[in-house]
Amino acid sequence: MSADVATRAEHRGELLHAMLRIRRFEERCVELYSAAKIRGFVHLYIGEEAVAVGVNEALTAEDAVVSTYREHGHALARGLPAEAIMAEMYGRATGCSGGRGGSMHLFDAGRRFYGGNAIVAGGLPLAAGLALADRMCGRSRVTCCFFGDGAFAEGEFHETANLAALWDLPLLFVCENNLYAMGTALQRHEAQTDLALRAASYGMAAWAVDGMDVEAVERAARRAAEGIRGGGGPYFLEMRTYRFRAHSMYDPDRYRDKAEIERWKARDPVTRLTDRMRADAEPVEDRLGEIERQVTEEIDAAVDGAERAPEEPVESLLQHVTSPRTEAT
Amino acid sequence: MTPDAAVATKTTYREAMREALREALRADDRVFLMGEDVGRYGGCFGVSLGLLEEFGPERILDTPLSESAFVGAGIGAALNGMRPIVEIMTINFSLLALDQILNNAATLLHMSGGQLSVPLVIRMTTGAGRQLAAQHSHSLEGWYAHIPGIRVLAPATIEDARHMLAPALADPDPVLIFEHGSLYNASGELAPPAGPVDLDHAAVRRPGTDISLITYGGSLPKALTAADELANDGIDAEVVDLRTLRPLDGTAVAASVARTHRAVVIDEAWRSGSLAAEVSARIAETSFYELDAPVERVCSAEVPIPYARLLEQAALPQTADIIAAAHRAVD
Ligand SMILES: Cc1ncc(C[n+]2csc(CCOP(=O)(O)OP(=O)(O)O)c2C)c(N)n1
Numbered sequence: 001m002s003a004d005v006a007t008r009a010e011h012r013g014e015l016l017h018a019m020l021r022i023r024r025f026e027e028r029c030v031e032l033y034s035a036a037k038i039r040g041f042v043h044l045y046i047g048e049e050a051v052a053v054g055v056n057e058a059l060t061a062e063d064a065v066v067s068t069y070r071e072h073g074h075a076l077a078r079g080l081p082a083e084a085i086m087a088e089m090y091g092r093a094t095g096c097s098g099g100r101g102g103s104m105h106l107f108d109a110g111r112r113f114y115g116g117n118a119i120v121a122g123g124l125p126l127a128a129g130l131a132l133a134d135r136m137c138g139r140s141r142v143t144c145c146f147f148g149d150g151a152f153a154e155g156e157f158h159e160t161a162n163l164a165a166l167w168d169l170p171l172l173f174v175c176e177n178n179l180y181a182m183g184t185a186l187q188r189h190e191a192q193t194d195l196a197l198r199a200a201s202y203g204m205a206a207w208a209v210d211g212m213d214v215e216a217v218e219r220a221a222r223r224a225a226e227g228i229r230g231g232g233g234p235y236f237l238e239m240r241t242y243r244f245r246a247h248s249m250y251d252p253d254r255y256r257d258k259a260e261i262e263r264w265k266a267r268d269p270v271t272r273l274t275d276r277m278r279a280d281a282e283p284v285e286d287r288l289g290e291i292e293r294q295v296t297e298e299i300d301a302a303v304d305g306a307e308r309a310p311e312e313p314v315e316s317l318l319q320h321v322t323s324p325r326t327e328a329t
Numbered sequence: 330m331t332p333d334a335a336v337a338t339k340t341t342y343r344e345a346m347r348e349a350l351r352e353a354l355r356a357d358d359r360v361f362l363m364g365e366d367v368g369r370y371g372g373c374f375g376v377s378l379g380l381l382e383e384f385g386p387e388r389i390l391d392t393p394l395s396e397s398a399f400v401g402a403g404i405g406a407a408l409n410g411m412r413p414i415v416e417i418m419t420i421n422f423s424l425l426a427l428d429q430i431l432n433n434a435a436t437l438l439h440m441s442g443g444q445l446s447v448p449l450v451i452r453m454t455t456g457a458g459r460q461l462a463a464q465h466s467h468s469l470e471g472w473y474a475h476i477p478g479i480r481v482l483a484p485a486t487i488e489d490a491r492h493m494l495a496p497a498l499a500d501p502d503p504v505l506i507f508e509h510g511s512l513y514n515a516s517g518e519l520a521p522p523a524g525p526v527d528l529d530h531a532a533v534r535r536p537g538t539d540i541s542l543i544t545y546g547g548s549l550p551k552a553l554t555a556a557d558e559l560a561n562d563g564i565d566a567e568v569v570d571l572r573t574l575r576p577l578d579g580t581a582v583a584a585s586v587a588r589t590h591r592a593v594v595i596d597e598a599w600r601s602g603s604l605a606a607e608v609s610a611r612i613a614e615t616s617f618y619e620l621d622a623p624v625e626r627v628c629s630a631e632v633p634i635p636y637a638r639l640l641e642q643a644a645l646p647q648t649a650d651i652i653a654a655a656h657r658a659v660d
Pocket of ligand 1: 070118119120121147148149150151152176178180181182247
């Protein structure tokens, strides 16, 4: 194997690991939810892993990420410890939001992970502000904002797109077009379903990407992030993807055709990548075994840690409503 | 302090507010002002006139008509190290940004387990009295005062207009400042700075012994006029300016009622579910045995504020209504 080929194989192995980490984490969430260990609204990302993983490849620790309520994948890809996320879902003191957020509100200020917004499109204006501050301070950082196709219909998306393009903000819009806003199919909620086309009308670079292909996502995200760092203003990527599971744990999923789901499952980003690795004669089976072992170990430890973590004491109920006061000057 | 600063100067509420903005922009590079028409137009109410020339378009940002986006952008910029002052033309339009204010600004600190504070100031006008009809005249600051996680200020005097902004910017959490539209032209002597304004406490604007007139914002001048007229009738009214609507200074209210044993609460919002309702409830909770008469409330009539001058005036709390309420309580 030449050095290039070996590097590519190594990198693909990392992408595979990152995707399987998300998938197995969420499969465990399903079990824990059924066992009533975790509660609330839980939205799974299974099927969409290539988007979070591929986009994260283009971001640095300095960049910021703004996410939605379907954010386990974004948070894991961003490097939040599985245990901090799991503990949050258990509502424990060691959770990444101190037990105040749960599945829908994961935060990590140190990793510049700004949630965890459960208001559809609510994170978009905030992302524009993060990017605005970077631009004002002359910092070469990217703010990446994930949101769904459903969010595209909200005024907040259009207000933010206009503002970002008008002010040349270093903002990466990542629209996860999984074809459904809860039970409402794209063609029933958008008059024009070509979302990249509409985003482009704001005067920003915008194109659609195969969101089931982690390498295609990575390439697109790198190109966009480079453009943004080079002062090219906001970029918009429409990730054509699909969620294999229901909208949330409460959703009986009656609005989708089983054949449609099967068609998309045939494009599973994990299988896509392993097939490609096999075709390129890269070592897959050993690597898969090793990844599964590591991932299982990490998730077991996360669940174990969450199980044993202390509850937030009720005496702390009124904490974090306002900041600890410093004397007014 | 320069010798000049030691003497009172004649100014208006509008100029005082502008001076506060100017001082804030000079004092800290992280401060910037953003909103609809704050720059080239000079501010819809003329508050920011001249600031664009002085500070440039990087710090005085005219925004599109996108209340949600620019308020949200203020939140994001605050999270990312800036000290934004966001102006919303009027409280009516703030409803388009209510999601950002309530679901993000007020909530992020808590949802993030204390990790993300939002040092943001949002200013807007409120109130009626200028025949602007329903969609430009409502007083909804009480709704904001309902929300934990934010501070709500209502500067009613030229001093407060001049000196509340600096401590608001120093607050690590979101602060909303409500400026009553009828106050901008109020002019008077601006006393030399008496030290930082305390954002936690109400102020007694006129001491008295017979009845407490408890109010805030645009109703304060009416309450003071009413107190003067009541004095002619031999009633010595104390006027309490709440100043900060959240956190509400219940202690000051209770202390005043303990001195006077009677209370009239004046609030330009509708009576049902208003801040006046909250103040009355607190008096019932803390000062029931101090009361010599039922608490009176003077609020706006429960109609969308009408355009026609006579109807508008009839809908709003007026000095005569305050005087009548005080007489009901005392006589
Ligand atoms: C403002 C708002 N309206 C409605 C909802 C209820 N809701 C939660 S998720 C969702 C669908 C959003 O779809 P999309 O943006 O495509 O994201 P996806 O769930 O597909 O990732 C809806 C309607 C909400 N949370 N916020």
